[in-house]
Amino acid sequence: MVAVSVSETEAELTEDERAGLELVRETGGIHQSDFWKELDVSSRKGSRIVESLVEKGLVDREDTIYNGHNTYYITPIARDLDFTLLMAGDMLSPFIGEDEVDPNSDAFSQWIMNLAYEE
Amino acid sequence: MAFEDLLEDPVIQKYLHELVGPTGMPVAAAPPDGEVTDEELAEELDLELNDVRRALFILYENDLASYRRLRDEDSGWLTYLWTFEYDNIPENLEEEMYRLHDALEDRREYERNHEFYLCEICSIRFEFGEAMDFGFECPECGSPVESMDNDRLVDAMDDRLDALEDELNIDADA
Numbered sequence: 001m002v003a004v005s006v007s008e009t010e011a012e013l014t015e016d017e018r019a020g021l022e023l024v025r026e027t028g029g030i031h032q033s034d035f036w037k038e039l040d041v042s043s044r045k046g047s048r049i050v051e052s053l054v055e056k057g058l059v060d061r062e063d064t065i066y067n068g069h070n071t072y073y074i075t076p077i078a079r080d081l082d083f084t085l086l087m088a089g090d091m092l093s094p095f096i097g098e099d100e101v102d103p104n105s106d107a108f109s110q111w112i113m114n115l116a117y118e119e
Numbered sequence: 120m121a122f123e124d125l126l127e128d129p130v131i132q133k134y135l136h137e138l139v140g141p142t143g144m145p146v147a148a149a150p151p152d153g154e155v156t157d158e159e160l161a162e163e164l165d166l167e168l169n170d171v172r173r174a175l176f177i178l179y180e181n182d183l184a185s186y187r188r189l190r191d192e193d194s195g196w197l198t199y200l201w202t203f204e205y206d207n208i209p210e211n212l213e214e215e216m217y218r219l220h221d222a223l224e225d226r227r228e229y230e231r232n233h234e235f236y237l238c239e240i241c242s243i244r245f246e247f248g249e250a251m252d253f254g255f256e257c258p259e260c261g262s263p264v265e266s267m268d269n270d271r272l273v274d275a276m277d278d279r280l281d282a283l284e285d286e287l288n289i290d291a292d293a
Contacts, residue, residue, distance in 0.1 A: 029288045075288065078209035082286055083130040085279065086215055092133050093219045097181075101218050103225035112226065116275035 009056050016041065020049040024059050025076050031064070032072040050074055089118035121152045122205040131208055134215075138181055142166075143174030150203035154187075157199060175201055182207045213287075220283045227276045230269050237267035 013021065016039070023038055024030060030038070036046025050072065053059045057077065064073040086093040091114050094107035102108065125131050126148065135147040145164045157175060161168045178184035183205060189198045236250035237243070238257035245253065250264050257264055283289070 028285065078213040079125075081209065081213055081216065082282075083128065083134075083212045083216075085283055085286060086130060086212065086219060087133075088279075092130070092137055093215055095218050095222060096134060096137050096215055101222050103222040104229065108222060108226065112272055112276065115279060116271045 009058065013056075016045070016049050017052055020046075021053055021058055024053070024074050025080055029073060029075040031066045032061075032074060033066060033069065035074060088112070088114035090114075121150050121203065122208075125205055125208055126150075130212070134208070134212060138183075139174045139177050142170045143177065146171055146174035147178060150205060154200040154202050157201065160201075178203070181211060183211070216283060216287055220280065220287065220289065223276050223280050223283070227273060227280065230273050230276070235267045235269055236264040238262060238264050 010018070010021070019039055020035065023035065032047065032050060033043075035050065036043050039046060039049070041049070050059070050061060053074075054061050060075045060077055061072045062075075064071060066073070086096070088111045091111050094105065094111050095101045132148070136144055139147045145166060146160060149164070151160075157168060157171050160166070160175075161171045164171070175184055175186075179186065184201055184203050186199045186201045189200060190196070191198060234247040236245045236247065236255065238245075238260065240262050241257055241259045243257065243259065244267065245264060253264075255264050256262065
């Protein structure tokens with residue numbers, strides 16, 4: 001895979017695509033049937049916008065059933081997540097690099113103390 | 120160098136540091152474009168070949184590097200050509216957010232369902248049962264242990280769980 005900067009790709013979006021991407025990021029995830037209504041475009045246009053954002057790797061899309069209909073659920077890609085939620089003070093989640101997660105480990109106690117008293 | 124935008128993120132820097140350690144960090148922090156051999160990296164970064172290989176292997180184990188092997192026709196030696204796969208970093212960190220979320224849920228349950236006693240001198244916390252076994256005296260220094268409320272810990276865990284659920288679209292009631 002070639003590492004194209006995300007901001008470069010985003011700079012080339014049409015106005016509708018940009019609004020669509022913004023909507024997906026704001027909601028954190030939205031059904032395609034709500035997506036086009038929220039954007040105030042036709043369903044056909046809505047699906048074309050999603051198609052294009054998926055192709056550019058800016059959103060993820062998966063099949064789902066919603067209100068009894070087959071539709072898609074559109075979510076932001078992992079790159080947009082707020083990774084600072086792994087931090088407590090200046091300490092990273094102690095489970096990183098570990099195979100096992102022990103919720104009662106000393107390292108995790110320390111992490112929680114940081115969370116409670118340093119933020 | 121590739122993946123500059125990812126490597127600017129301080130959490131990602133910390134993540135890589137956590138994986139490869141300080142000696143491996145020069146390798147992890149400067150991924151070249153395209154393929155590279157361990158010897159080239161050692162030369163370029165002025166590092167011991169073993170340290171370079173160790174870092175590359177850790178990255179490989181975490182899906183952050185891949186290699187292909189080439190056999191030199193004359194010498195018969197194998198050459199490893201490495202590619203950095205840092206596109207996988209966001210997915211890895213997403214997975215870590217889920218693991219953290221689950222651990223926080225378990226730990227919050229434990230914190231809610233137990234009573235704790237603290238030795239303020241040694242800063243050691245005991246569960247009620249432990250404290251009772253020790254006659255409510257710290258086994259280290261002998262001073263009496265005091266009942267400790269953990270509301271602040273639980274509140275902090277509540278807040279972070281809410282934030283993680285919001286960010287990962289986890290339905291808290293599910």
